[in-house]
Amino acid sequence: MKITINQRVFERAIDYNQIKKRIRLIGIQLNVAYENQYPVFIGVLNGCFMFMADLMKQIHITSEISFVKLASYDGSNRREHVDELIGLEIDLKGREVVVVEDIVDTGNSLKHTLELIEAQKPASISVCTLLLKPAALRHSFSNIAYVGFEISDDFVVGYGLDYQGLGRTLPDIYKEIRTEDKG
Numbered sequence: 001m002k003i004t005i006n007q008r009v010f011e012r013a014i015d016y017n018q019i020k021k022r023i024r025l026i027g028i029q030l031n032v033a034y035e036n037q038y039p040v041f042i043g044v045l046n047g048c049f050m051f052m053a054d055l056m057k058q059i060h061i062t063s064e065i066s067f068v069k070l071a072s073y074d075g076s077n078r079r080e081h082v083d084e085l086i087g088l089e090i091d092l093k094g095r096e097v098v099v100v101e102d103i104v105d106t107g108n109s110l111k112h113t114l115e116l117i118e119a120q121k122p123a124s125i126s127v128c129t130l131l132l133k134p135a136a137l138r139h140s141f142s143n144i145a146y147v148g149f150e151i152s153d154d155f156v157v158g159y160g161l162d163y164q165g166l167g168r169t170l171p172d173i174y175k176e177i178r179t180e181d182k183g
């Protein structure tokens with residue numbers, strides 16, 4: 001199925017049933033890894049909201065949840081300037097932290113997020129991301145422990161991810177059709 005958002009054309013790549021299945025498995029892994037550890041799950045807004053909601057329904061161990069937003073001082077989202085995390089309400093010192101992202105693409109956002117969380121001296125930080133684009137990564141991370149799907153280096157929308165503010169409410173994930181594939 002194809003959709004168009006502001007002149008860009010996308011085709012369905014991952015449907016919600018696949019997403020739900022994958023999330024159930026990640027939930028089991030997290031429940032085992034963090035049993036009796038009282039972890040803090042930190043969702044990085046806005047894109048994570050759907051993933052976080054579905055993932056947290058699979059978490060049956062004692063845990064806390066918080067959401068943050070990465071803010072650039074110049075108001076852009078280019079992630080080139082020093083950023084700050086806004087919204088964090090929990091003291092992370094000595095805590096087991098799981099950062100929940102919708103997508104790790106270049107890794108720029110994650111790098112900043114991890115630096116800002118590390119400054120709070122948690123006991124550990126691991127990363128759980130629904131999507132990972134290995135071919136686009138510009139940094140190496142040793143703690144991306146939970147990945148929903150590795151995808152190609154194509155722009156995706158849906159299930160929380162937007163194009164120009166649109167498409168976040170689509171339950172499935174769509175990837176942009178490259179110009180040469182449009183037919």
Ligand SMILES: O=P(O)(O)OC[C@H]1O[C@H](OP(=O)(O)OP(=O)(O)O)[C@H](O)[C@@H]1O
Nearest residue numbers: 045046047077103104105106107108109
């Ligand atoms: O690995 P990167 O290349 O840094 O890209 C990944 C980031 O991009 C998206 O956030 P975005 O800045 O679009 O904000 P949003 O979550 O509010 O849509 C996504 O939620 C990640 O945080």
Ligand SMILES: Nc1nc2[nH]cnc2c(=O)[nH]1
Nearest residue numbers: 105154155156157161162
């Ligand atoms: N919507 C969307 N946001 C992103 N942020 C980083 N990569 C992407 C992507 O492929 N799609």
